[in-house]
Amino acid sequence: MKKLLLGNEALAQGAIDAGLSGVYAYPGTPSTEITEYIQRSKLAKELTIHSQWSVNEKTAMESALGMSYAGKRAMAVMKHVGLNVAADVFMNMSVSGINGGLVVVVADDPSMHSSQNEQDSRFYGKFAMVPMLEPSNQQEAYDITKYAFDLSEKYSLPVLLRMVTRLSHSRAGVNVGNSIKQNNIHLPKNATQFSLIPMYARNRYNYLVNIQSDILENSENSYFNEFIKGPNTSLGIIASGIAYNYLMENFESGKCPYPILKISQYPIPKKPIKKLFNTCKKILVLEDGYPFIEEAISDFLGENRNVIGRLSGAIPRVGELNPDNIANALGFDIVIDENLPKVVSGRPPELCVGCGHRDLFDAINKLKTETESQQVFGDIGCYALGALPPYNSIDALIEMGASITMAKGAADAGIHPSIAIIGDSTFTHSGMTGLLNAVIEKTPITVIISDNSAIAMTGAQDSSASGRLIDICRGLGVEENHLKVITPLHKNLDQNIDLIREELNYNGVSVIISQRPCVQLPKEKKDKLKKIKNVSLN
Amino acid sequence: MKTNILLAGVGGQGILTIAAILDTAALASNLHLKQSEVHGMSQRGGAVQSHVRISDTKIYSDLIPQGKADMIISVEPMELLRYLPFLKKDGYLITDSNPFLNITDYPELEELYTEIKSYPNHILIDAKKIAKDLGNSKATNIVLLGAASSIIPLSEESLKQAIKTLFQRKGDRIVTKNIDAFNKGKEIATETVS
Numbered sequence: 131m132k133k134l135l136l137g138n139e140a141l142a143q144g145a146i147d148a149g150l151s152g153v154y155a156y157p158g159t160p161s162t163e164i165t166e167y168i169q170r171s172k173l174a175k176e177l178t179i180h181s182q183w184s185v186n187e188k189t190a191m192e193s194a195l196g197m198s199y200a201g202k203r204a205m206a207v208m209k210h211v212g213l214n215v216a217a218d219v220f221m222n223m224s225v226s227g228i229n230g231g232l233v234v235v236v237a238d239d240p241s242m243h244s245s246q247n248e249q250d251s252r253f254y255g256k257f258a259m260v261p262m263l264e265p266s267n268q269q270e271a272y273d274i275t276k277y278a279f280d281l282s283e284k285y286s287l288p289v290l291l292r293m294v295t296r297l298s299h300s301r302a303g304v305n306v307g308n309s310i311k312q313n314n315i316h317l318p319k320n321a322t323q324f325s326l327i328p329m330y331a332r333n334r335y336n337y338l339v340n341i342q343s344d345i346l347e348n349s350e351n352s353y354f355n356e357f358i359k360g361p362n363t364s365l366g367i368i369a370s371g372i373a374y375n376y377l378m379e380n381f382e383s384g385k386c387p388y389p390i391l392k393i394s395q396y397p398i399p400k401k402p403i404k405k406l407f408n409t410c411k412k413i414l415v416l417e418d419g420y421p422f423i424e425e426a427i428s429d430f431l432g433e434n435r436n437v438i439g440r441l442s443g444a445i446p447r448v449g450e451l452n453p454d455n456i457a458n459a460l461g462f463d464i465v466i467d468e469n470l471p472k473v474v475s476g477r478p479p480e481l482c483v484g485c486g487h488r489d490l491f492d493a494i495n496k497l498k499t500e501t502e503s504q505q506v507f508g509d510i511g512c513y514a515l516g517a518l519p520p521y522n523s524i525d526a527l528i529e530m531g532a533s534i535t536m537a538k539g540a541a542d543a544g545i546h547p548s549i550a551i552i553g554d555s556t557f558t559h560s561g562m563t564g565l566l567n568a569v570i571e572k573t574p575i576t577v578i579i580s581d582n583s584a585i586a587m588t589g590a591q592d593s594s595a596s597g598r599l600i601d602i603c604r605g606l607g608v609e610e611n612h613l614k615v616i617t618p619l620h621k622n623l624d625q626n627i628d629l630i631r632e633e634l635n636y637n638g639v640s641v642i643i644s645q646r647p648c649v650q651l652p653k654e655k656k657d658k659l660k661k662i663k664n665v666s667l668n
Numbered sequence: 669m670k671t672n673i674l675l676a677g678v679g680g681q682g683i684l685t686i687a688a689i690l691d692t693a694a695l696a697s698n699l700h701l702k703q704s705e706v707h708g709m710s711q712r713g714g715a716v717q718s719h720v721r722i723s724d725t726k727i728y729s730d731l732i733p734q735g736k737a738d739m740i741i742s743v744e745p746m747e748l749l750r751y752l753p754f755l756k757k758d759g760y761l762i763t764d765s766n767p768f769l770n771i772t773d774y775p776e777l778e779e780l781y782t783e784i785k786s787y788p789n790h791i792l793i794d795a796k797k798i799a800k801d802l803g804n805s806k807a808t809n810i811v812l813l814g815a816a817s818s819i820i821p822l823s824e825e826s827l828k829q830a831i832k833t834l835f836q837r838k839g840d841r842i843v844t845k846n847i848d849a850f851n852k853g854k855e856i857a858t859e860t861v862s
Contacts, residue, residue, distance in 0.1 A: 134695050159708025244708030300704035300730035301687075303695050372730070379729035453733040467734055467753040471783050473775040474749045477678065479714030480770060515712065520772075587709060 135304045137297040140268045141235065142167035144275030147309035151202035151230070152180035154190035156559065157588035158209030159244035160298040161237035165207055166589070177312065183585075185594045186530075186559040187212035191219045191234065198232040198288075199324055201316035203279050210238040210249050211529065215560065217254070220288070224258035225334045226326055227286040229318045231279035237293040240418045240450035244295075244587075246510070246529065248448065250419035255290040255396060259338055261345050262290045262396035263354065264371035268302040270394065274354060276307075285345060287338070294418045296450060297372050342397070350401045354394035357402045362387040366410030368403065368423055370394070372451070373416035379453040380460060398426055414459055415439035418451050480515055486646035487513045487580055489618035491521040493626045494549070494578075497634065498523070504547045504634075505540055509533035509561070511553035512586045512648075524551065531560030537575045538568045546574055547634035554581040554595035562602060568639050569607040576633050576640045580618075582648035583659050590650045596659060603641045612640040619646070670723040671821045672732040674751050677743035678768045679711035682809035685834070686741065687718045689813060692830035693822045694722045704730045713770050715747055722821060741816050743809055744768045745780045745792070761787050762816045762857075764795040764808055791815050791857050798852050804842075807849035814853025824854075 135143060142164045145153065155165040168174045168181045180197075184190035187208040197204035208216060213236050220234065236254075239245040255262035263278050265271040275291065282289040322330045349355060367386070369377045370393040378386060391406050393399065407413060415424040415437060424439035438444040444459040445451065457464045481488050490513075498504055508514055508524030509532065517524040526536060537550035552561045557579050568575055579599055584590040595602070603613050612633060616626045626644075633640035647656050673690065675683040687703050694701040700723045706716040719732045734753050739760035742748035748763040755761070761784055767774060784790050795811040810831065817827060828847055835843045 132695065134691050162707070243706070243710060296704060296730050299707050300702055301691055302702050302727075303700070375728040375730065377728075379733060384726060384728075452731050453729045457733070464734070470752060471749050473779045473783055474746055475771060475773045475775060477713075477715040477747070477771055479679070479709050479712040482712060512712065515709075587712075589707075 131306050132303045133306050134301060135268060135272075136163055136299060136301050137265070137268050137271045137293060138163040138237070138299070139167045140272040140304045141265075141275045141291070141293065142171070143304070143306055144272040145205050145233070145279075146171060146174050146177070146179065147307060148231070148276040148279040149203050149310045149312045150179055150205055150279075151312045152194065152197045153205045153207060154180075154184050154193045155207035156184055156187050156190055156212060157585050157591045158212050158237075159588055160239055160293070160295040161207050161209045161212070161235065162588045162591075163298070164235060173309070183591055183594070187216040188219060191216040191223075194232055194234075195219060195223050195228070198228040198230040199318060201230045202313045203231040205233045205235060207235045208237075209245065210236055210251050211245060211247065212236070213251055213254055215530065220254065221258050222326055223288055224260045225331055225338055226324050227334060227337070228282060228288055229286070229316070230313050231282040232288045233275065233278045233282060233291050234288055235291045235293065237295065237298050238419055239295045241295070248419065250422055251290065251292050252396065252419065252422045255292070258290070259342060260287050260290055261285065261349065262292060264292045264394050264396070265297065266371050266374045266392065266394055267297070268300070268304050270354070271297065272304050272306065274394065277354070281348075285341060287341075287345075292371070294372055294450070296418075346397045346400065349395045349397050350399040352395040352399070355399050355402065356392045357405065358386070358390040358392065360387050360389040363389060363410045364412065366406040366413050367391070368393060368406065368413060368415045368427075370417040370423060372418055373456070376451050376453045376456045377416055380457050380462065393423070398423055403427055412436040412438065414444065416445065416451060416456060416459070421447075478518060480518070481512060482649050484649045485512070486582055486618040486644065486648075487516060489620055489623065489626075490551075490578065490580055490644045491516045491523040492620075493618070493623060493630055494523050494551075495521065496623075496627050497631055500631070501547060503545050504549065505537070505545050506549045506551060507533040507537040507540070509550070509552040509556050511556050512582075513551060513553060513580050516551070530556050531564060534561050534564035534568065534575070534577055537577070538564065538571075538573045541573050541575045548575045549634070550575060550577045552577065552579055553586070554579055554583060554599060555585040555593035557599070558593070558595040558602070562606060565603070565608070565639070565641070566606045572638045574637045574639075576630070576636075576642065578630070578642045578644055581643050581645045584648040584651055584655075586648040586650060590648050590652075590655070599643050603643075608639055608641045612636055612638065613643075614641070615643045615645055617646055618644045669821055670721070670725065670727070672737045673720040673722070673820065674732060674737045674740045674754050675718040675720060675742070676740060676747040676751055677716060678747060678770070679706075679713055679716050681743040681768065682806070683716060683718055683743060686809050686813050687720055688834055689827060689830045690720050690722065690820070690822065692833055693826040696829065697822060697826050699724055700727045702727045702730050715750060717751060739816060739819060741812055743812060745777070745784060746775060749780065749783060758789060760816070760819055761790040762812060763792055764812060765792055766794065766796045791860055793853075793856055793860060795853065798856060799849055802845065802848050802852060804845040804849060807846050810846045810849040811853035814850035815857035817850070817854050818857065
């Protein structure tokens, strides 16, 4: 049966059909729709596949590992920077190995459409020494996900499945096959495998290292790595993942005259690369993200061999691939036109009309005029848009949770007032520990939790913080007198400014919860929220 | 046959609905299709686009190469021009004439219209008013789809069937209103072009 699916949805359907028992994830563009698809799937519901959002990527991956420990197939899903958060468990579970198949899906964002960097997850896969897969189109996203679970169980290792924005968010017709039954619970044969104390970890690490030649051989013989012959051997092309599509787009007949090695499984398959190398005068490497393959093969093939790609400048070093920059690299006579008529102005994203963050930034900006040294540390979420005009309210924002801890460091350095602005979901994702740190040291910072009761930037998913913020802050030791709630509305502006000013002057930890639901929340969710809304402080 | 359609607008204006109609119609017509879209941060009041590619043979790239778009359909006049490097020499420009004003340096409308009119194949209509007159101002995007329909390589029946499929859960009244919007768009475009 052919279904119309986004790359992300094809992957999710592949996982359901592979006998998935649970998906664990924190939303993040471009990965979000994978979990959302499973949440909406009737079949997934009938099969009671677990699909609720996790608090962050680390808890997601650890839960997936727990499900795998119990013998069932599990999937952890995140965006590229989410893998940094989960890197601890990721690096260690490659050593422990898995029991039920475990697939870690990471969606990279070349060109930074919705992210703070372009990091390439394939480096993590290599770092952890696990097999990796990278589909090139929607159909492959479906097929390769089913294959990924088998591969994971074959080697008792987690498998990294890398997506990129363009494939995640592009739709096509996909042939969907049959689904297999979920695994029954079965505990690991050798329980010590999962206890990474040094004496057991050494055994497992030996296994991981010793099996590398096997997983390389598997990759070299993989159905997903294809050597396609071509008559013109003046050039050989290595195209990984989606790069293959942009390459083929340049040949209207559907036939490329040059030999191609299409790569969708890693470790980087050495044998076919050597074959390409022995056949062709020059090698062009096409890969979305970092020059991962290019760098590796430039080394092992030696200097006198001509390898071109992102490192050599044949393809721009930054940004995603497209048919045009590949046409350039192929030497086709095209001019990439970046000129627009003068009448066209930029239109950057902005906060929604009626958004509560707007009223909060109005208050902060008013207060900014009162002190010179005041610094505002922002965080990742919709309110990151407060760094742009017309607000320009945020001085720094780096990654999830950094607002509170950076504000703390700046306060330690002597900056006062030092303000952190963090969203409700980001606070539970990775802000709570930093707040505890500040409470213990009585650091003079003001933390404003901009609580819109949703993970708004990715589509208003449920926030783990809803109805719990006051209790969490109390529990972390924030003083009752310096734990305040405001409603960011224009009519409350003066009152809110007064309250925030008062807390800015306090020489210790203050938390202000600025509370108003996201305007994008559907009505039924708003009604549900009313029931669990934070009780007043009394 | 390969047709490349670039859809443009501002987040929330309904270009993904146009895309979904084209996708559904193409799949029902047993054609190959690829359609890329924008999610996440850029959707918040920023410029958004979707590349729709329909063909009777295999389509490789999810993105339209520069200079290969057969048409750009936009729900806003300035956003139409943002993607000009993608337009074929004799490609079509189809847009609503009403600006989406959420930036301070929005250009003079007349300048935009002059630029659009300098392209021989253009359809510049007040789709918003047409939709409003039909009692459904939300259907501006469908009016534009109707206006573009005669140059889209999908049958009118398949497009209308896709509209029915996609709006069915909102009730018959909404389906009818959108079909009306489609028809009116088509009618007006025929008058404008001929």
